[in-house]
Amino acid sequence: MKRKLIAAIGVATMIVGIAACGSDKKDDGKKADAGSSSSAATTDKTITVWLTVDAQHNWPELVKSADDAIIAKHPGLKVKHEYYAWPDKNAKLDAVLATDKAPDVVEMGNTEMVPYMAEGAFAELDASKFDNSAQWLDGLKQSVNYDGKTYGVPYYAAARIATWRKDIAAAAGVTATPKSWAELTGDLDKIQAKEGAKFNAWYQPSRDWYAGLSFVYDAGGAIATNEGGQWKGALETPAAIQGLTAWKNAVGKYMHGDLTKDESDRYIVYGQGKSAMIYAPGWEAPSAADPKFDKTGGKLKTNLVNFVMPGPSGKALPVFLGGSDLAVPSKSKNTDLASEWINDFTNTQAQTTLMGKGNLPNNNTQLATLKADPANTVTATAAESSWFVPTAPGWGSVEKAQTMQTMLQNIATGKQSVQDAAKAADAAMDKVLNVKN
Template identity: 30%
Template sequence: MKIRFVAGCAVLGLTAALSACSSSSDDPKSADGPQKVTMWMMKDSVTDDYVARFKKDFAATHENITLDVQVQEWDGIGEKITAALASNDAPDVIEVGNTQVAQYASSGGVKDLSEKKADLKGEDWLPGLAEPGRIDGKQFGIPWYAANRVVIYRKDHFAKAGIKAPPKTREEWTALTKKLNSGGNQGIYLPGQTWYTLAGFIWDEGGDLAVKEGESYKGTLDTPEALAGMEFYKELQALGKGPKDSDEAKPNLADVVSKGDVSQYIAVPGNVKLVEEANPGLKGKFGYFPAPGPSADKPGASFTGGSDLIIPEASRHQDAAYEVIKAFTGEKWQKDMAKTMSYVPNKTSFADALTGNEGLEAMAAAAANGRATPNSPEWAAVEATNPIKGYMTAVLTGKDPATEAKKASESITKTLRK
């Protein structure tokens, strides 16, 4: 999605005009009567019951604000948000994917909330959620919730192989995976184009998918660090029977695992429910751990997906909108959301809300070392053509890594500089 927008206030070019657009008359404590805050929330982000409980509690503590939550469909949401940001009648709060913040912020239609970071205790935000919402040092997106991939394993396979505990390092991980390749089982199922997993390995080595160079970004899959990450991916992928030319959707990951011969795979914990539905005989046989890093002192880096909350510049009730965001992202409703939706809260200090849920505990541990894709407004265009996938297949099928990485990096650079 490409965002091109000139804010109604911005064209005035005057500080006074900018101030007028975030009128102090929108103070939620104003005596002018209740303010109606409209929030766009994505379908299935949270349950209806969660929203109802939040609204009841919020109304009891914010008598001058009424909250109207409008559920949005994912299909076509980019265009709808773009139009809203360009209008004079935008909603007051919008839920957006964490990696989409840069696209919307580049329009000039999203309010800079940097001055609110201290009030929200933003120093404790998960990096993988906070970083995509921060562009050029300014915080446009406020982290709401996270979800990320972990290693899911068969406890019975581990026990049969004499493996008593999950690995803490890459070296331990590959060693036990080789050990699991027996009795007709595959030690790990890893499709050749699972590029989010590759990104974690690249970050572990100190590399990146792309880095900022001047006013734009440059693809960096051809750096020594990124190549080292690809080399580890190749080593691990070879320890299973995953296809080299497709991702986790083809064939469907849950369908593959439900056959019963996969000892490990990488996915969000919720994927286990799909596996168990396909094969009820596997219920209760899975465990979870964060992908190990090069050393045992911390888990490997992982891509952190999730949602941020933004306030449009065109919102007529910005102060009241902030009160809604503050409540949603505060301790009470973050912990409630974690238990209700099996999401990772936006702060590392809220991890105790996940106690007793093995999958969520593993996800939270991984999220503590979470990262996100490059903060470019054009990154969505990279994912649309995704030269990373083609690069991975080329390397896994025997082509020269350095040559293929250079091609992919050049493709990424060209897209990011459009």
């Protein structure tokens, strides 16, 4: 997932507080913890847990709850925490993995997992020892599995939804949110005509590949496919071309901002009041309504309406489920204790805490309860149809090279045709997908 987006969850005005619950109460009759004995055993060990600043700033009570739970089972155990900003974490992790001082638990962005799993940097885990593992969300489950083995535990997720201003829609004669692609484009046509050529009926930065590639999956395509054990770019297939063409047409029609931008400041741009709709993680629109960013005189706060983004296929647009996973480095000397701590930090009650903070849970069972909540129905429904990046050994190189972003920008700006841009992206991927980073 784009880590800037997740890190910015802390500014979301939709975040609400909820007291952390005890982390040793389990669901579905499982053991009281991931591999602990029934009686407390005194230990003088220390486990080191690396988390990003999201946990430090937004749910420190959950961290304490997990610490308290494992210490209660292992008196004398010490839990040491280190917190990192997303841009700094992997460089520090790469450096420490070359030594004998690896942390016992490390938080990873879900798209960051693949190269580390491929290199054997993380220990294999027994999924059955973790709450709700049989119900992990598909997009998250894929991120912790490699060659049929489990190397991590999903932590939390975020999905993308559509949000528009009902006041602008109403001024154009639109009084209900769209349920189909035809309705959406028809409504956006009315808004564009009413607001004028310089207005963004839909502000959609071209380099936001999480949105652009959703159209590929909506059309039945994929970024890459595995053929006989070898990964190969698949963006030149008819289905992928169809999806990219639908995306190009929408951006060309409704996006009149800078076509070379990424999505990092989309919520700030939306707050300027020159756009009707965005397709983004659920925190972005409420953040735009924060007084620090709202330049509309307060209109955003009372006029934002969320809806599930329809796709050209006639179904909901598949979403990229961004989020975080927790892994145990292979060099950890405390694999069992690390696994216990992870379970205490991600179990059913922990997920309830994270849901209260504006996140999606890591499993379908609790997602269903979130879907029943009117305040969260849209996000939970959107998350039901998701996709994930190719779990190829060299996927990290594709992300580092920004291959997807370059392709989409070239298409949006007219620098390349859809076919030529897709061909170039496939060629670039084919050079690295099967090469371990």
